[in-house]
Amino acid sequence: MNKVTLTDKLAQFDDHWSPRIVADYNGNDVMLAKFSGEFHWHSHPDTDDFFLVVQGRVAIDLPAQTLELDVGDLFVVPAGVAHRPRALSDEAAVLLIEPKGTPNTGDPATAAPKPRL
DSSP states (O other): OOOOOOOHHHHHHHOSSSSSEEETTTTEEEEEEEOSSSSBBOOHHHHEEEEEESSSSSEESSSSOEEEEEETTTEEOOOTTOOOESSSOOOOEEEEEEEEETTSOOOOTTHHHHHHO
């Protein structure tokens, strides 16, 4: 049992839109990802999508609105809702929580691998 220091974990990688698993929680992956620019529109048909901003600023585009998140802001996209996350700052860092095996794109064929740090 060890603590997880988010700043230490974030210093271990530089690529964007590629989540890294930093902990396990009740059958869920707790991950960190760095955002730059925008991701593509997607949805997760069977699970919510949890975003907690730990560095920078992030927008979550939804079909009818856009939410802007600052450090410490959290938003959960309900299952099945199309969304597009994007960085509002040059780079942002986000803590994500998803059930193990959930593809980050909503589609296993296009999902990024999720290595463990």
